[in-house]
Amino acid sequence: MAKLIIKSGGAEGFAEWRRHFAACAPGLETIFWEAPHDPASIDYALVWDPEPGRLAAMPRLRCIFSSGAGVDGIIRDPSWPVHVPLVRMTPPGAAQRMAEYVAWAALHLIRGGRRMALNQACGRWEDFDHPIAPETRVGLMGLGVMGAAAARALLALGFPVAGWTRRSKGLPGVEEFLGDQALPAFLARTDLLVCLLPATPETRHILSAPLLSALPRGAMLVNAARGWHQKIEDILAALDEGQLSGAVLDVFEPEPLPPDHPAWSHPRLTVTPHVASLPSRAERARFVAEQIALLEAGGTPGPLFDPARGY
Ligand code: NAP
Ligand code: GLV
Numbered sequence: 255m256a257k258l259i260i261k262s263g264g265a266e267g268f269a270e271w272r273r274h275f276a277a278c279a280p281g282l283e284t285i286f287w288e289a290p291h292d293p294a295s296i297d298y299a300l301v302w303d304p305e306p307g308r309l310a311a312m313p314r315l316r317c318i319f320s321s322g323a324g325v326d327g328i329i330r331d332p333s334w335p336v337h338v339p340l341v342r343m344t345p346p347g348a349a350q351r352m353a354e355y356v357a358w359a360a361l362h363l364i365r366g367g368r369r370m371a372l373n374q375a376c377g378r379w380e381d382f383d384h385p386i387a388p389e390t391r392v393g394l395m396g397l398g399v400m401g402a403a404a405a406r407a408l409l410a411l412g413f414p415v416a417g418w419t420r421r422s423k424g425l426p427g428v429e430e431f432l433g434d435q436a437l438p439a440f441l442a443r444t445d446l447l448v449c450l451l452p453a454t455p456e457t458r459h460i461l462s463a464p465l466l467s468a469l470p471r472g473a474m475l476v477n478a479a480r481g482w483h484q485k486i487e488d489i490l491a492a493l494d495e496g497q498l499s500g501a502v503l504d505v506f507e508p509e510p511l512p513p514d515h516p517a518w519s520h521p522r523l524t525v526t527p528h529v530a531s532l533p534s535r536a537e538r539a540r541f542v543a544e545q546i547a548l549l550e551a552g553g554t555p556g557p558l559f560d561p562a563r564g565y
Contacts, residue, residue: 256546258298259312261287262321267535271300274539279546300542303327310335317341317549319542323348323399323531324480325559326453340559342399343533345541349403351531355478356404356448357411359502359524363446363474364390368500368524385445387412393431393444395460396479397423398565399557400531401450416440441468447475452565453482463488472499478530481507486517493522504530 260271268286275284285291287301287308296312300319309318310333318340320328325342328334362368364385373380392408394401397417402425408415409427416429418440423430431440441447447469451457461477462485475498477484486506492498502524503517509528511517517525533541545555559565 255281255283256297256550257283257285257291257295258300258542258546259285259287259291259296261299261301261304263302263535270535271539274536275543278540279543282543282546298542298546301328304331304334306331307333309333309338317545317555319343319545320559321538324453326480326482329559329561336561339555341542341545341555342557342559343538343541344399344557345533345537347533347537348531349399351533352400352450352478353403353407355504355526355530356450356476357407359476359478360387360390360392360408360413360446360448361411362502362524363476363500366500368522372521388414390414390474391416391443391445392448393418393440393446394428394448394450396450396452397425397428398450398452400478401448404448404450413446416443437465438468441465442470444469445473447473449475449477449479449483451479451483453480454564456564457483459483459485461485461489463492466492466497469497471497473497474499475501476503477501478504481505481509486515490516490520490523493520498522500524502526504528 260268272284275282293311294313297314297316299309299315300321302321315338318338320343323342323344325340366382366384390413392413392415394405394417397405397419405415405417405425405428416431418431420433422432449461461483466488489501493501500522504526505528517523549555
């Protein structure tokens with residue numbers, strides 16, 4: 255019987271994972287990360303942030319599954335076994351959730367959702383003008399699994415959509431800007447910027463003052479990728495000063511965002527607690543079970559993290 259070791263969600267999370275795997279992969283033995291076991295007997299690992307060295311000590315490991323789409327918690331271990339395929343968690347519901355989050359954030363920003371929530375908190379009845387979707391040019395940084403789904407949802411709502419990537423994606427209706435040399439033109443035409451980039455050395459702190467000042471004055475910002483990408487103090491300064499008119503941030507460094515952080519109370523910033531796309535454990539267990547069945551039948555799982563590219 256193949257063995258899957260799990261570190262995602264602690265002991266309580268493991269009990270739920272075990273229940274779901276028993277239903278969708280009855281031939282798989284699930285093992286809690288903290289339970290006594292022989293590392294040499296493990297075939298598969300489902301992990302979010304394993305302690306450095308633990309995966310490297312499993313010589314029989316055939317595949318690693320990240321319990322999220324991002325793999326930053328795994329590859330920060332300098333000894334993670336690079337030769338073992340690393341699958342990014344992308345059940346169909348993951349891209350759908352991200353598309354819904356980005357569509358919600360875009361509508362929340364153009365309709366003044368934060369302003370109305372503050373008004374409601376103090377019983378203030380106020381109407382105000384707002385742009386409509388066709389008047390708001392969205393720029394998506396990243397058109398991968400998440401960005402492509404967000405692009406489709408935004409186009410359906412009537413937003414003009416452009417994407418900034420390294421290679422052409424050929425998505426219908428999406429204007430493409432390729433590579434670093436195209437970034438200034440991409441930013442200059444973007445009223446609402448959405449970050450869905452991976453966390454790589456090239457994208458560290460990309461959402462900082464120089465980039466924000468290259469947007470049209472009063473632009474809006476959504477970051478649903480990683481806190482890694484943003485300099486929060488620069489975003490707060492751009493909101494204070496009017497260069498940004500509003501922002502929705504789902505991700506921070508560190509997480510949880512400390513209770514006394516000024517981001518919580520900024521009147522033009524909406525904070526969400528890293529929930530843009532969190533598929534249920536049942537969905538994720540089914541995804542892993544399908545990938546293991548594919549592997550055992552001699553197929554190639556995916557989407558795989560590419561160590562050469564860094565995402
Ligand atoms: P992905 O499939 O790997 O896509 C990454 C995209 O970024 C690709 O289009 C890639 O373009 C582009 N890109 C990478 N480096 C670039 C660079 N230096 N310049 C320009 N474009 C670059 O990633 P994903 O699955 O869509 O995930 C996107 C982000 O969302 C990740 O940070 C992930 O961790 C995060 N995420 C967050 C949540 C949440 O709940 N907040 C949930 C899921 C995922 P090329 O292919 O052309 O290189
Ligand atoms: C969540 O952030 C994920 O990477 O799936």
